[in-house]
Amino acid sequence: MKVLVINCGSSSLKYQLIDMDGEKVLCKGLCERIGMESSMITHEANGHKATTPAIFPTHTEAFAEVVKKMTTGEGKCINDVSEIDAIGHRVVHGGEKFKESCLITDEVIETIRELSPLAPLHNPAGILGIEAARKVFGNIPMVAVFDTAFHSTMPPKAYMYAIPYEYYEKYGVRRYGFHGTSHRYVSGRMAELLGEMPHRLITCHLGNGSSLAAIKDGKVVDTSMGFTPLDGIIMGTRCGSIDPSIVSYIANLENLHERGMNRLLNNESGLLGVSGVSSDFRDVLEEAENGNERAQLAADMLEYQLVKLIGSYAAALGGVDAILFTGGIGENAMGLREQVMHDLAYLGVTADLAANNSRGEEVRISGADSKVEVWVVPTNEEIMIARDTAELIK
Numbered sequence: 001m002k003v004l005v006i007n008c009g010s011s012s013l014k015y016q017l018i019d020m021d022g023e024k025v026l027c028k029g030l031c032e033r034i035g036m037e038s039s040m041i042t043h044e045a046n047g048h049k050a051t052t053p054a055i056f057p058t059h060t061e062a063f064a065e066v067v068k069k070m071t072t073g074e075g076k077c078i079n080d081v082s083e084i085d086a087i088g089h090r091v092v093h094g095g096e097k098f099k100e101s102c103l104i105t106d107e108v109i110e111t112i113r114e115l116s117p118l119a120p121l122h123n124p125a126g127i128l129g130i131e132a133a134r135k136v137f138g139n140i141p142m143v144a145v146f147d148t149a150f151h152s153t154m155p156p157k158a159y160m161y162a163i164p165y166e167y168y169e170k171y172g173v174r175r176y177g178f179h180g181t182s183h184r185y186v187s188g189r190m191a192e193l194l195g196e197m198p199h200r201l202i203t204c205h206l207g208n209g210s211s212l213a214a215i216k217d218g219k220v221v222d223t224s225m226g227f228t229p230l231d232g233i234i235m236g237t238r239c240g241s242i243d244p245s246i247v248s249y250i251a252n253l254e255n256l257h258e259r260g261m262n263r264l265l266n267n268e269s270g271l272l273g274v275s276g277v278s279s280d281f282r283d284v285l286e287e288a289e290n291g292n293e294r295a296q297l298a299a300d301m302l303e304y305q306l307v308k309l310i311g312s313y314a315a316a317l318g319g320v321d322a323i324l325f326t327g328g329i330g331e332n333a334m335g336l337r338e339q340v341m342h343d344l345a346y347l348g349v350t351a352d353l354a355a356n357n358s359r360g361e362e363v364r365i366s367g368a369d370s371k372v373e374v375w376v377v378p379t380n381e382e383i384m385i386a387r388d389t390a391e392l393i394k
């Protein structure tokens with residue numbers, strides 16, 4: 001069975017075609033600047049990777065070009081679209097309606113649309129992708145996989161905010177959590193690597209966006225992203241948790257309204273805002289090495305907040321048996337991992353520094369005498385989406 005995995009942004013379309021027999025990636029790529037000038041597609045298959053200019057007024061033309069790349073030329077990996085058995089779409093917000101992945105019907109699309117106020121940037125883009133795929137791929141069955149779904153096991157005491165209850169009832173204001181597909185994949189992988197699901201597990205997805213999840217017996221009991229992906233730990237350009245009063249304080253002083261404040265907190269804060277250098281952790285580390293104090297401060301804040309959050313999740317779980325790192329930063333930033341393990345010595349964590357000296361590999365980085373297993377597990381959201389899709393259409 002061949003499954004096409006789709007992740008649509010408002011102006012982008014990421015895709016991967018996976019042969020479920022052996023879970024082999026047949027091709028992958030990215031369409032960028034959809035609806036703008038200078039659109040382009042990067043397609044990778046058969047050891048060839050090429051970026052070519054294209055004209056993408058909408059996602060429909062982008063999908064048509066993806067089909068062309070998959071069926072012709074050097075990047076050809078199928079003869080015809082009829083070889084694709086199903087399409088799996090990443091959808092950011094499933095609200096309280098979608099607690100697991102589901103087959104896409106007209107009704108499902110309507111419900112995703114109704115949830116758009118909760119994810120105004122993301123859900124409309126997901127719908128654009130679903131509708132364009134329907135136009136290009138006709139009747140191929142499609143599945144929606146939600147970023148929020150894995151966190152739906154959180155108890156109310158973890159997901160409620162202490163604001164008047166009516167705002168939960170009227171507007172759905174609560175913690176939902178995101179990156180669920182990644183936390184689900186890596187926690188499942190952890191269970192495979194350890195031979196059983198750890199009783200108390202903390203997963204740290206650290207990338208441009210970052211979130212932690214506290215997982216008890218395979219079920220999420222708390223997570224750091226909240227009503228939106230802005231909450232939690234310091235990220236590339238997102239502020240993470242701040243005192244909510246800061247919003248009205250700065251808004252008044254700077255005469256900023258909703259849009260301006262959203263931009264400040266989502267796009268101008270985090271590692272970028274503190275360091276003044278970059279949202280990219282590699283750049284921040286390099287500048288810190290060169291003696292830039294604000295870059296060092298941003299890196300220190302990430303490490304400190306990580307240790308603090310892991311500590312609070314250890315408390316929530318009543319202890320911790322395993323901790324894992326994933327995402328671009330989690331999989332690659334050896335120095336950060338070493339420092340975090342050092343600071344978690346009070347939990348009985350010891351480090352295997354030789355093992356920690358690795359990037360992007362599945363590896364145990366805690367010492368043989370560590371009371372807590374600490375691992376690096378590279379994430380693979382696409383395979384999770386493909387597996388759900390294959391399972392649902394069977």
Ligand code: AMP
Pocket residue numbers: 206207208209236279280281282283285327328329332333334
């Ligand atoms: P992601 O969003 O998961 O792709 O992660 C992107 C983040 O990973 C960026 O902040 C990168 O700087 C960071 N990253 C990638 N490679 C490294 C590395 N070798 N050391 C530190 N950070 C890295």
